[in-house]
Amino acid sequence: MTPETLAEKVLSATRDAFEALNLDAAVLPAATAVERPRDPKHGDYASNIALQTAKKAGTNPRALAEQIAKNLTSTDGVAKVDIAGPGFLNITLDAAAAGEIAGKIVAAGDTYGANESMAGHNVNLEFVSANPTGPVHIGAVRWAAVGDALARVMRASGAKVTAEYYFNDAGSQIDNFSASLLASAKGEPTPENGYGGAYIADITADVLKQHPDALDADDPQEVFRVAGVDLMFAEIKSDLADFGTHFDVFFNEKDLHDKGELDAAVERLDKQGHIFESEGALWLRTTTFGDDKDRPLKKSNGEWTYFAADCAYYLDKRERGFDKLVIMLGADHHGYIGRMQAMSRAFGDEPGTLEILIGQLVNLLRDGKPLRMSKRAGTVLGLDDIVSAIGVDAARYALARYSADSSIDLDIDLWTRNSSDNPVYYVQYAHARIAGVLRNAADRGVDKGESYDASVLTHERESDLLKALAEFPSVVATAAELREPHRVARYAEELAGAYHRFQHDCRVLPVGDEEPTDLNRARLWVVDATRTVLANALALLGVSAPERM
Structure with missing residues (x-):
């Protein structure tokens, strides 16, 4: 007998108890659950349904529990029912009923564990989303493991899930990346705010293989930007696939600009009555929905802000039919929660439509000492490092084993131990x-x-x-x-x-x-x-x- 089957029997026995005691069955829940007691001496499962419903029905919970127990005891598969305290039901199954589960599991095979708790939900799950300026660092690797596992768990619970990676191949970070590649090609020092390390030299060499005359081009940095980003992102995709993390969609922020979706998002928000102008800039009044300050969408010089792209991207997802949007962000993005939730409400969506999960830091240890990393200096601890140190299985398990909102000290010595x-x-x-x-x-x-x-x-x-x-x-x-x-x-x-x-x-x-x-x-x-x-x-x-x- 499964816990779900037993819970149905408990509810049926409770309905019969209500009828026997002339109580109003309208107060009964549509479904109930049973739990395993901490002490096995208290039976196989426990239920507090008598305590939950007695007061609403105007009766004594222990008297109700006694009637429920009487009904349950005559149910096939139930060996005995004890009443504890003011009305807890402690249920013991007979051996045959308890042992039936093994056969059901074997028959179900790899579908056992699947359930319909999220059936009907169309979920967009966005995670990793690192810009292609270097290898996937250890923090993003954590999301690669946790995000992929969460997608699997939600699919097993009946949801339709689209795993999505959002990236930007423009902006200051990409400018610094392409400038670093160009400097490497010229044999010059890494520019200020640039990126260093062996991977920059490797990408530079690959760009020059594709474009031997890159340094002679009218705009050499643009050649290194386009080719370098393509090569870096291809490597990121390959590394994630080798790690067992798969995405259904890779979404480029540039597409939002090219398709005019930022204008469309602002128009929608304006119709909702939440846009205003101040000092030549365009703003979203997010304070209406609990944000600590209003947020600019377009600067006085006519440039769009990053937040404007966030709004357009959110609307794009909603218009693709997703009823639930889950975004996984790093520890340094905690301040995004208020503005993003306010933006969701400004579009007219209910609370819970948008969920933002914040992941905490991962500290990689060897011999009990933390390994340091710096993306700009090139000492990046990333996917390749952790996989080479402990393997894919151990890395995925270790990173997904802890609650995402807690930091991890990941000890290489422990995770390689047999x-x-x-x-x-x-x-x-x-x-x-x-x-x-x-x-x-x-x-x-x-x-x-x-x-x-x-x-x-x-x-x-x-x-x-x-x-x-x-x-x-x-x-x-x-x-x-x-x-x-x-x-x-x-x-x-x-x-x-x-x-x-x-x-x-x-x-x-x-x-x-x-x-x-x-x-x-x-x-x-x-x-x-x-x-x-x-x-x-x-x-x-x-x-x-x-x-x-």
């Missing part, structure tokens, strides 16, 4: 260990069969593992709802721990010449189900599930 204190190794080893058990079973001719007797799964470790397996869909749904894919990683570690304890205490295969029993076969179903869930959890993080280690 031991249980390395979280990704711990989870992958559990999957490989299971694959080994299933291979041994096949080699010995032990077949789990087409079905199994779930009632024999009565061991405490079996119960713990089965309950953990049953939680996976709700973990995925919660990770999607809260935009926290790290919950999947932490769940995978808990599941791996439950499996290791199970295998330590519960012999899966017969010994020697013993004939396989119903218990051996049932445990093989549990083992196969655990393999499925571990593989599915790792897949949501973009991490491989090895068969051998």
